[in-house]
Amino acid sequence: MPDPGPVTCAGCALLCDDVTIEPSGDGVRLEPPCPLGAQWFSERARRPASAPAATIRGQAAGVEAALNRAAELLRGARRPLIYGFDGATVEDARAAVALADRLGALVVPGGLAGAWPGAPALPLRGASSATLGEIRDRSQVVVIWREDPLTSHPRLLERLGFVDGSADGSPRRAWRGTRTLVVLDDRDTATAARADLRLRWARERDLEALTCLRAMQRGVAARSSDLGDALGGLLERLGEVPHAAFVYGPALSSGAGGQRRALALHELVRALCGDRHVVTLALPSAAGATGAEDVLTWQTGYCGSVDLAGGHPELVTATRPLMADEGVDVSLCIEGGLSPAPAGVAEIALGSLPARGDAEVSIHTAAAGVEATGTAHRLDGVPLALQAPLARDAPSAAALLARLLAEIER
Amino acid sequence: MSALRISGGRVHDPANDVDGELHDVCIDGGKVVAEVGPDARRIDARGMVVMPGGVDIHAHIAGPKVNAARRLSFELRRDDVEACAGALRSGTGGLVPSTFATGYRYSLLGYTTVVEAAAPPLAARHVLSELRDTPMIDKAFLVLMGNNQVLFELIRESRGAVSPALRDAVAWWLEATGGYGVKLVNPGGVELWKQNNGYVDSLDDQVAGFAVTPRQVLEAIGGAVDELGLPHPVHVHANNLGVAGNADTTLETMRTLSGRRAHFAHLQFHCYGGKPGGRLRSRAPELLDYLGGHPELTADVGQVMFGEAMTTTADAHVSAVLRDLSGGKWINHDTEVETGCGIVPYSYRARNYVHALQWGIGLELFLLGRDPWQVMLSTDHPNGGSFLAYPKLIRLLMDRGFREEQISRANQRAIRETALLDGLDREYTLNEVAIVTRAAPARRLGLRDKGHLGIGADADVTIYHDRADREEMFATPRYVIKGGELAVEEGELRRADDGLLLSSRAAFDPEVSRVLEPLFGERYTVAFAHYPVRDPALREPARIVEAGS
Known part of the structure; x- marks a missing residue:
């Protein structure tokens, strides 16, 4: 296999473009390592020449x-x-x-399989968002909402500046010190294990939680919710920093009620933006x-x-x-x-x-x-070139x- | 491309001092030529008005910001559709039409060249992909550089001077993206917005963390563009857009750039007197006076038209203000290292004091300005209104009776703050319309083959019925010829044409990569090697305009 130099990996929507590949057994090894990327390259590199066109x-x-x-x-x-x-x-x-x-x-x-994604929420009210570098360099609090990017987008945390379990200490980063990784999930995931602050409630209560957060942010107590303490803790963290980010995906925005949940998240972020800079990042898988x-x-x-x-x-x-x-x-x-x-x-x-x-x-x-070049848009909208390290005739x-x-x- | 003779039309070609003369225009090989043979196809233009194809110097038609605005305005396009027919693609209209519809509708309006005025360089591939799907018109885009952290570092190192590294970096960025020119939006201010929802008070405010000021950004990048000899001067969206009293900032920005070529975008939004937070008033006459004394400076108006609009800007702080005013939809998007983006749907109402004043200030800029070559027509589409409102705007300029009737419907308190009630009876001539809609923008863009009908010009020609109703006349050209081929006839598209990408190029020392690469590595989440757009499929078909040519 010729050395193509760093290439863009299309194994997930992160589209990491600093990847070098080399053969490993009957597959491919990636540097920096990524199990998803290695599997993705290997599956496509392995195609036998005799397979029908x-x-x-x-x-x-x-x-x-x-x-x-x-x-x-x-x-x-x-x-x-x-x-x-x-x-x-x-x-x-x-x-x-x-x-x-x-x-x-x-x-x-x-795809048509799985939960129906429903109509997207963005056209109804808009959203505040940012590219990966903006979140990495400015957001002191990053909230992962019911996703497990260490599995679905294995290098996301690294690319957001959370390196080896601690925050990237580059002196240039605006936050220059501790950052907080908040993970909301009632499952014990790889990402949850990395959290500085964990929040747990059932998915069915997401809309209630978001509504309560919005009410509490406006100074209205969430009277009836037993989530009050957890939500109060999150708001407190958010209130301490000028920059924060919410990372969400299909677990919030897909399926029945997905549009309402996504709208509630964007409304909360919009309200928080009144006196600080808060953004969202959506996580499509493909x-x-x-x-x-x-x-x-x-x-x-x-x-x-x-x-x-x-x-x-x-x-x-x-x-x-x-x-x-x-x-x-x-x-x-x-x-x-x-x-x-x-x-x-x-x-x-x-x-x-x-x-x-x-x-x-x-x-x-x-x-x-x-096998072919092209253009792909990263999950934050940044367009990137795809290379063809194993160019073939197909x-x-x-x-x-x-x-x-x-x-x-x- | 077949030969064509446009015969007997009244030609308005101000770049060649032709003002309504009856003469033939001959076309061959996509260019205007001196003569064609007897077998050439003939268009009988007797009784019609012949002009070069329209050139829009400032609009927002492609890229992630425009696409987000499309998403946000889905409800406005349901009843405004283009059907798929023959070689023509389907699409939807509204304030921010889909790409194919954008190309078709500009063409149907007699425009043949359009500039996308604000593209994040990181999104160049996206912009180029959209422009490939925007047919019928030649198009270019301006690259946002006014809040670029890498350039800030170079400006800091040079203490605001134009260093060779900065000059090379500007040229490198144009080459890397396929852009045509350099755009500065709220220089320094967008970075402050992203840092802490901040903004610029004065051109000498420091941008925290970079030790540069907006004035240094203007001087250094404006100077670099000038020294490189790029065909289009630095294109400036000044600080403090929309703020009462911002005329001081605009004048100071003009003074900072005076002596260099510069173009000021949507000047109407930067002409306000009053105190910040207080009531707006007009200071358009002062700005026009300053422009009049500085021929190296030009502007487009950014006319507000009453009705619905979609504010789409890299000046995200402005969008946050509009979000709070409107309470409606809002998009904010921060692009690492380079810029921001804000989108808010907006409605300009004739009875509203501020909106009526904005409308009146735009008309003042058109009607009080002494030199139409200096003040060009735009609505900052879709910020002040759709480009489809250009015919109505032209009628406002050409038809005093219509204008006075429209003035009477607007908020009179606001109108009294302008010169519109001071016996302002000027009516634009067809030649002046030809200047502000094609000749002047083409000249300012450095597009020597466009905006005129001299020998060797691109055969982009628009032929109008000479109707008394100027709105109707400019809304429905009889013929539009693009690159020598008939594109539109009596309001119908006759062919599907891709149009060209217009890029500019300036020589630079490739060693600048050694300076840029480490700065990229620290800041971007995209590899330096992958940043430049190299795919010919995205950059062609193109015409490269060389700097200094």
Whole structure:
């Protein structure tokens, strides 16, 4: 393996771009070490040369034949759906929305499995946010809200300046002394074990807790809540510092009530911003998530799920998973985990990992960040270049989508 | 590109001293030429007005800040859509249209070049990606440098002088990002906001932790831009935007930069008298007087238009003030090392004293200014209003009766604070409109091929029906020709064109990397080696304007 110098790791949404890789057994070792990144690189580096470039109903096929079949399916679709984007680049997402525009497809930036993310809270009231460096250099209190980044984003704490269990003592950092890592979680996670202050309550009480915090911040006592002491302690910490950050993710903002919880967090932060500088950082898990949402927003004007069936963008405000409700008959999954589809839905998968065998069409794509270059947006919105340390001949998803579009328009 | 003759139109090409003359404009190979053969396609422009394509020197159309504003204004776009048709992509409008809709709507308005006026360099890849999806127009972006901690270090080392390292660093940043020019937003003040919700009182306030002052930032970076010979001078959003009494700051900023070329953005927001926290009044005449004596300085107006707007700025402190005023939606985003960002939806109401005064001050700047080459048209889209309001603004300038009727609807207490009731009967001529909307912005941007119809100019041409209703006339050009090809005909897009990215380039000593790399390592969470944008797919198709050319 040639030494490509530091590369950007797309193993999670942190997109660490200071990573060197070298072979290790049948996988890859990363420096600085990261188990998630090593697994991500290894899975993509391991692909045997004999693996088929494409399959049709599980049988090996040529890329051209698979593209033709995919085009045929999409041309004939009554209700096409495009989703996924976990490992997609900005270029992939641009090509996907272009195709969706022509098809009149439904676009869902994310997977269909698991909890339905619901409508995002940000458009309703806004948010205060910051890039990683701002939080690292200024926030003396960092509150992790029911996430375990040491598992999901293994280098997050390091990149926020929490090194080896203590705060980075660089004299340039505005906080220049002790910092407080607050972890709210009723699970015993790796991140919770690093906390300077732990808060515990059940997830079902998050909205109550946020509402109480807001009330207490306004000087109204949270009369009936047994969370009062814990919340008071948190507010006290926040009140002692000019800069603080809240880190949150799907555990707060997804599923039933997710939008209300996220709104409550942003309202609290907004109130705290009256006399100090407080920001939030959202933690999407997939490296392609932020970029795909950004592309969808700039090309259609909407973030969230967008329906192009009417010939123009419409925001989808459904509160339940779409595939079953919307009569989808053909789905195209781009660089994401293929979701189990209801009977009668023909599936097309473009991805760098093998698709499920029952997909109607599957085409192998070069993994961005391993086999192909591209652009990805870090979880804080910072756009970064992805390198191709193991460049191979496989086409990128963007290239395949452009060919699909050309075939459909022909 | 086929040859084309635009025949019989009344041509307004002020850069070439052509003021309404009847003559043909010939086009071949995407350029204006002296003559074309008899087989050239012909557009009969008799009875029509022919101008160079419009050039917007200051708007916000692409990048993370604009995209966040799109997210925040979802409810305004539901009934304002562009359909996917032929080669044209779908989109949505509202105050902050989606990228394709932005390109189409500028083109339909007769504009062919637009400058995104404030891009964080760290977000260059994002800005470039959006600009690639903004069709029909040539576009450029200005790189935010007024609160850059690395540059602060270099300014501190040079004690505010233009050091070779600083000059090289400015040129390096342009090269690294693909930017066209340098923007200073509230120099020093955004860093103070991020430090402790602070702000600048005076140009000599110290930026804590860096031992530099706003004045040093202005002098050093403005000087570096000038010494590098960049095609566009330093583009300044002065300190204290929107604050009563800020005219003192603006005048002091002008004095600091006088003798160097500089462009002042949205001057209307910086023309206020009164005491901080008190009632605003107009000091536009004083600022115009100063500008009049300093031809090296120019400005765009940043006209407020009554109705809905979306304030989107790197001056995040201003957004926090508007958040508290409006109680509505608010986005704040801090970008490490470089800048901030604030977004607040806002409504300008004719009966509101402050809003009416802002509206009146903008008109004062247009109507009291002696030299239209110095004061250019903008609404600071979407801050003062959408670029789609330009036709109405042009009518306000050209049609005294319409203006007086509009004045009568505005808060009269505010209007009395301006010169608008002092018999101000000036009406812009078509030539003056051509100056403030294309010739002057192109000249100030250093785009020699744009903003005029002389031989060798880009064949960007807008042809209007000569209607008495100037708003209608400028809202619906009869033809728009972009790069020699028919782009718009009678309000319909005729083709989809990518448009060019306009970048500028100045020579610099590559050894400046040795100075910058350690400063980056300490501050950024992005590796120095990965910071520059090298991907040709993001930077092309481009036209590079060399410094000093």
